[in-house]
Amino acid sequence: MIERQDGRLLVMVPMIMANARGLLDAGRSALQQGEVVFDFSAVDEADSSAIAVMLGWLRAADVVGARVNFAHIPAGVRSLAELYGVTDLLPLA
Incomplete structure (x- = not known):
């Protein structure tokens, strides 16, 4: 689901409801x-569960003392973040 590449955590599966629990757990384990930069460049599908x-x-990053950034956010996820009013909570690289 998530691979470590070039110092980044590359999300390799669609960020959809069916994968949400697995992605959450995989990301927590990788922190x-x-x-830490989560890279979404390989994500070809995402829904509101991505937020x-x-x-x-x-x-989870707060607990382990990590600083998270998100790179290559899909346009649809960025739009959802704006719609939900949480854009300022998401550190975008």
Whole structure:
């Protein structure tokens, strides 16, 4: 679901409801102290569950002392974040 490549965590599956729990758990497991970049460049499909997963990763990052950034956010997810009023909560690289 998530692969470590070039110092980034590359999300390899669609960010949809069916994958949300697995993505949340995989992202939590991959977190380390320091800066972590979740890269969505391989994501070809996403729904509103992507926002919930991203917020869950941010909460988990606080626990382990990590700083999370999100790169290559799909346009639809960015639009949903604006619609829900959470854009300022998502650190976009």
